[in-house]
Amino acid sequence: MNPAPALRSLSVAMFRGFVRDRAALFFSLLFPVLFLVLFGALYNNSGTPQITVIEIGRVGVIDHAMAASHGRLGQVLTITHEASLAGALSNVRQGNADAAIRQQGDRLVVSYSVSDPTTAAVVRQIFASIVDQANVAATGHPPTYQLTDSQVESASLKPIQYITPGLLGWAIASGGAFAAATTLVGWRQNKLLRRLRLAPVRTSSIVTARIAVSVVIGIAQMFVFIGIASLPYFGLRLTAYWWMAIPVVVVGTLAFMSIGLLVGAVAKTQQAATGLANLIILPMAFLGGAFIPLAFAPQWLREVSYVMPLRYLVVGMQDVMARGDGPASVLPAIGILLAITCVLTAIAVRLFRWEEV
């Protein structure tokens, strides 16, 4: 018999079953999006720390530097004014400002609190370089060496560039794993698997339908994520080969569905399947770079991440969506995800049971 109509109607039945399941919809679609909005808002504007400095009286060097930097210094420095030294120092002590600065003849005196050592270091650095530049300018010669900085990544790597592929990876991983596990266990529990076995439908049609539905959901998730993260408020900038993330999403879905199949093969109830899938996916989200960007992670975490399937999904998407790498850069990730799929599916097939014992 022609398998196409059966394939189509099985896919439609599964898709309907999915969109009518409020809890599944919430956890696999809305929940990750909420995370994206939350993380995105949390890390918004945290790219460069803003430093507030109180200028006591007039400090010519600073005013000059601010004017000469064409506003670039203003991105990191906010200058407020205060007449009295005592009032300014008290403000710094209370944390209302990061430093107070005054000029005593040729000396520039910076007062800062060491309660936040990072900010203190940044403050010292900034003023040291301002003074250096002023000194060079005072000699009347052009500076011998000049520092031109350019970022390795083509776009500015704001946190949203990491957060979007990271959380998307987590969403796709849990979506795929849950879909496969709960379908398998649910259909075994309600005997539908046995009923389908007595219908002239190929096992491959059932599996293909399930995969097709999950892949479609995964790609939909991707576009929802990109859509939200690209809003001006979050400011995601997709890089040239972002569409190469689509094949990564597809193989990522396959890989995590195979994890779900394995879970579904051993779990007896849907609750157990959900619990077990969570137990696997959630730690992996932390260790595989979904929640904690690997670029900022400690060394041990980066090493551990290599054994996490999620790493390849997340990093693969990051490379082409946010870092501007070429289309071929995702091939290793795709290969590894496919290999994981093959191995886990083979194991799941061996453990597969048509019915509860």
Place this chain on the structure above:
Amino acid sequence: MPVIRVEDIRKSYGDVRAVDGVSFEVAEGEFFGILGPNGAGKTTTLEIVEGLREPDSGEVSILGRRPWPRNQELLTRIGVQLQASSFFERLTAREQLRTFASLYGVPASRADEMLETVGLTESAATRTEKLSGGQAQRLSIACSLVHSPDVLFLDEPTGALDPQARRNLWDLLRSNAAQGRTVVLTTHHMEEAEALCQRVAIMDHGRILQTGPPAALVRELDQSVRISIESGTLSAEQARALADGAAVADDGVSLSFTTTAPAALLAALSDRNALAGLQVRGATLEDVFLHLTGREYRS
């Protein structure tokens, strides 16, 4: 040439011999029943015949083909209703039936007709989880009939239904059976077997005890009559002494004798003034079961 031929099938689960040497044949267009109490092995037998399980030994053929291993071509010609109804989650009755129809390459219009046949048109848009037990069973039967199979297997189709819903379903099954289909049904309701089946196999402990048309099985009991009185009126020994070879059973409510010599027994009971709660009636399939197993039938 029988449509279904089952030869000495056996299936054990550990120490439990679920099916212990079962053989029967079903002719074309016949309505055949397998009757037995819980755990008799009805479902296991049916599932082996359908091709859902592999027997430890024995042979099965349906329409001249072996159901095991899975035979796609045969599957298009048989319809099955499993003991537990099995539906796609969160689909409406109509969607459910259309999905099953498409698995058999049957158009949606035929599915909608089938929905009408089983009287579910009004519940077409109801999710299967919300259907009543009787409606769910009807839908389940519709799913097994949608592709007009030659052979239909029904495992306890009226399992958990109230008497009214059961009778409605009987009407449905009778009209469907009238279409010349071969039907195999399992049940633990004597009444159901008597009402529906042209021939029944009485099954217990994995074996078929006797096979035949319900009326003939009852007749073979040699016009035995069932006499029951209140339980406790007589002690077990007294009862056995009185019975004089007739089968005796005490279910805690009534003490029953199944005998071919009712006059003598009634006289003896009357002599002992043990006629409290007396009931006398002709034999039914229950008595056949009692006669065959020596114990009361409990469904």
